[in-house]
Amino acid sequence: MEEADFRAVDNQQEIDEFLDLVGGLHGALLREVTLLSRGYVSPEGWMHGDAAPHDARLVFHSQNRDTPWIELIFEDIEVFQFRPSWDFEANGTIDQGQITIWFAAKTNPEACVIKARTMRYRIGGVELLGNAVRTVSAIPTQAGEPVDS
Numbered sequence: 001m002e003e004a005d006f007r008a009v010d011n012q013q014e015i016d017e018f019l020d021l022v023g024g025l026h027g028a029l030l031r032e033v034t035l036l037s038r039g040y041v042s043p044e045g046w047m048h049g050d051a052a053p054h055d056a057r058l059v060f061h062s063q064n065r066d067t068p069w070i071e072l073i074f075e076d077i078e079v080f081q082f083r084p085s086w087d088f089e090a091n092g093t094i095d096q097g098q099i100t101i102w103f104a105a106k107t108n109p110e111a112c113v114i115k116a117r118t119m120r121y122r123i124g125g126v127e128l129l130g131n132a133v134r135t136v137s138a139i140p141t142q143a144g145e146p147v148d149s
Contacts, residue, residue, distance in 0.1 A: 006073065006120040009099060015092040018121060022070055025088035025103065028062040032133065035080065053077055056114065060088075061129050069124035074099075076117035083111045 009015055022028070034057040039049030053076040060070040074080075078098065091105035099119045103112035 005122040007122065009094075009119040009121065012094050015094055015099065015101075015119075019090055019092060021123075022060075022062065022067045022090075023064050024090045024105075025060060025062070025070070027064055028060040028070065028088055030058060030082075030088075031061045032059040033057070033082070035077075053117075054080065056080060056116075065126075067123050068126045069128040071122050071124065073120045074114050074116035074118070077114065078117075079113060079115040081110065081113050088112075 007014075007018075009018055019025075035054055036056070037049070037054050038052040039047065041047050056072075056074045056077055058072045058074075060072075062068050062070060079100075082103075087107060088103050089106040090101055090103045091109075092099065092101040094100075098115055098117060100113065100115045101119070102109040103114075
């Protein structure tokens with residue numbers, strides 16, 4: 001799969017279309033999560049970007065045959081709260097340039113919520129299902145390289 005496979009979510013209609021496409025993630029399970037800071041410590045011991053925002057990559061496996069593998073990328077996260085024991089029935093909004101996805105919207109909205117500046121997604125096929133771990137060492141980002149402060 002290529003970076004070009006990602007579809008940006010830029011407005012309420014695109015959030016609604018995404019959630020309709022994946023059935024609100026009902027029948028999905030969270031398979032992988034990567035939370036990554038853009039900051040780092042140099043080999044000399046200097047901290048760079050310690051106040052930089054975090055980005056996240058979430059991978060879901062779904063029983064939905066039309067969308068069996070779902071990858072979400074969130075950038076510039078303001079809130080990342082995830083208690084994955086809830087059944088997913090996602091809802092989302094975009095307001096003043098911030099995307100909010102409530103993953104357990106019907107049962108406990110605040111249990112699983114992400115608020116971020118951007119969101120992108122891509123859908124993969126059944127060949128990506130199974131128990132293999134595909135953890136990444138970098139999140140594909142529109143923002144670029146780690147930041148220097």
